[in-house]
Structures are given as C-alpha cells and as structure tokens.
Amino acid sequence: MDSTIDMLFWQLAAAYLFVLLLTVIVRIKGIPREKEIFIATVRMTLQLILVGYILVYLFEHSHPFYTSLLVVIMLAFAIRTIIKRAKVKLSRRMKRIIAFSMTSGILLSLICFIFVVLRLSPWYDPRYVIPIAGMIIGNSMTGIALGVNSLIEGMRSQKDKVEAALMLGATPKHAAQDIVNKAFDAALLPTINSMVGMGIIFLPGMMTGQILSGTSPLVAVEYQIAIMLGIVGSVSLSVILFVQLGYQTFFNRHSQLDL
Known part of the structure; x- marks a missing residue:
C-alpha cells in the first residue's frame, strides 16, 4: 500500500483556513468567541507539537517509568480540566471523588x-x-464532566423534591436516586451515540489514522472495535463510581440536604 502523505508546511498552514472561517462566522453572528477560538487553536497547536516531540523521544527510549509517568500526567490534567469546567465551585470532597472515580475506572480499563x-x-x-x-x-x-454538571444541576433544581422525600422518611440514596440515574444517563449518552453512528455515519479517528498509515482496513476495524469497547468500560466504571459517591456530598451526617 502507498505510504502516508507527508504534508509540507504550507499545506498544514492551509488547514488553519477552517479556523479563520469559524472566526468570521461567529463575528458575523455577533457571538463573542473570537478570543476563545484563538486561544484554543494556539493551545492545541503548541500542545500537539510538544506531545509529538515527547512521543518521538519515548518511542526511541522505551521505558516503563516514562510511559507510566506520561499516563499519570495525562490523567492529572484530565482531572484538573473537569474541576475547572464545573459550573459551580466544587467542595474538596467532591474533587477527591472525581479524582478517585477517574483514576479507578481508567486504570482498570487500561x-x-x-x-x-x-x-x-x-x-x-x-x-x-x-x-x-x-x-x-x-x-x-x-463522561465525568457531564455527570458532574448534571448531578449538580439536578440536586439544585429538584431540591424541594429531595427534601420532601427526606421528610417522608426516605434515605438520601432513595431521595436522590432519580437524579443520580439521570446524571449517569447524561454522562453515558455521548459514548452510546458515538457507537451507534460509528462506521455508517463517520469513521473514528483511530481507524482513520491507521488506514491513512497503510494498515489494512480490516485490522483497523478490529482495533477500533476493541478500543471502543474499552472506552465504554472506562466511561461506565468512572461515571458509576462518581454518581454513586458524588450524590453523598450533598447530604450532611444527619442525612439532611446541604447544598
């Protein structure tokens, strides 16, 4: 099969026309997102270039410590991103639960x-x-980010319903059960939607990359199925751990709702 096409600098630069198009559209629509688009584009470019050089070094100097360290760094940044993107300020206990859920689900699946x-x-x-x-x-x-925001929004918007259930003798677990289930469903929905459309509506990134590199499409399909199932497992484990532990942070030791 043909080798991968190596893009020249000007060819890569031409791809940034799509960012320019997006900037023009949001400006015409009066949406104040130009600064965010610019920062996101610059960060993406610099981060990917940095990761590219790091991976070149890792591939040439394969060592368990280096590989493990990079995975830990990626995980730490993911946890930090979830906490920063939460709609409200999170308690220390909630942050610990997010870190525990992410770490447990991801490491078990990996x-x-x-x-x-x-x-x-x-x-x-x-x-x-x-x-x-x-x-x-x-x-x-x-998944966890969606679960966090859905759980917080649900507990706040259905405060009266939860308090009424507690007054009637329900435990915090039963009082928050519907909210917990909806948060889990909201967190898992994007992954399920990806699985439904995969192969018919779109070709996923890993499969596309392998095909472009010259790998047989059938081999690429095998890897994509395996990694997608691994992703489902990781998202499911991480989110179920979070929602089952996270709702408890909204109640005090006397089983009273404490937002």
Whole structure:
C-alpha cells in the first residue's frame, strides 16, 4: 500500500483556513468567541507539537517509568480540566471523588486492555499504551464532566423534591436516586451515540489514522472495535463510581440536604 502523505508546511498552514472561517462566522453572528477560538487553536497547536516531540523521544527510549509517568500526567490534567469546567465551585470532597472515580475506572480499563485484550509485550510499549490511554482518558473525562454538571444541576433544581422525600422518611440514596440515574444517563449518552453512528455515519479517528498509515482496513476495524469497547468500560466504571459517591456530598451526617 502507498505510504502516508507527508504534508509540507504550507499545506498544514492551509488547514488553519477552517479556523479563520469559524472566526468570521461567529463575528458575523455577533457571538463573542473570537478570543476563545484563538486561544484554543494556539493551545492545541503548541500542545500537539510538544506531545509529538515527547512521543518521538519515548518511542526511541522505551521505558516503563516514562510511559507510566506520561499516563499519570495525562490523567492529572484530565482531572484538573473537569474541576475547572464545573459550573459551580466544587467542595474538596467532591474533587477527591472525581479524582478517585477517574483514576479507578481508567486504570482498570487500561490494565485490562493492555494485559488481556492486546497482551502487549512489553506491556509499556508507548506506541500502543499512550494513544490508547489518551482515547480512554479523553472519553472518560467527557463522561465525568457531564455527570458532574448534571448531578449538580439536578440536586439544585429538584431540591424541594429531595427534601420532601427526606421528610417522608426516605434515605438520601432513595431521595436522590432519580437524579443520580439521570446524571449517569447524561454522562453515558455521548459514548452510546458515538457507537451507534460509528462506521455508517463517520469513521473514528483511530481507524482513520491507521488506514491513512497503510494498515489494512480490516485490522483497523478490529482495533477500533476493541478500543471502543474499552472506552465504554472506562466511561461506565468512572461515571458509576462518581454518581454513586458524588450524590453523598450533598447530604450532611444527619442525612439532611446541604447544598
């Protein structure tokens, strides 16, 4: 098969025309997003260039410490992003629950994927571990972020309903059950929608990248199915841990609602 096309600098620069188009559209519509678009574009570019050089070094100097360290850094930044993007200021307890849920769900899924699904040898091969960890962490971050905002919004908007249930003798778990279930559903919905449209409506990034690099489409499909199932597992574990522990932060030790 043909080798991957190596883009020249001007070809890559031409892709930024799409950002220019977006900026023009939001300006015409009077939406004050130009600054955010500019910052996001610059950050994306610098971050990807930096990661590119880091990966080149890792691939040439494969070591379990370097691979593990990069996964930990990615996870830490994901947790920080969730906390920063929350609609309200989070309590210290809620932050700890977010960190615990993310770490547990992601590491369990990643370990299973590396040692059971792929059976990597060596297990720390950065060519596999880093891209897979990135996809799992990124999707879990999106799920937890949606779960956080949905849970907070639900507890605040349905405060009267929860308090009424508590007055009638319900436990905090039963009083918040509907809110917890809706938060879990909201967090999982984007992942389910991706699975439904995958292959028919769009080709996912990992599969597209492999095909562009010359890999057989059938092999790319196998990897994509495996990683998608790994993502589902990670998002499910992370979110269920969060919602089952997170709702408890809205109640005090006397089982009273405390927002």
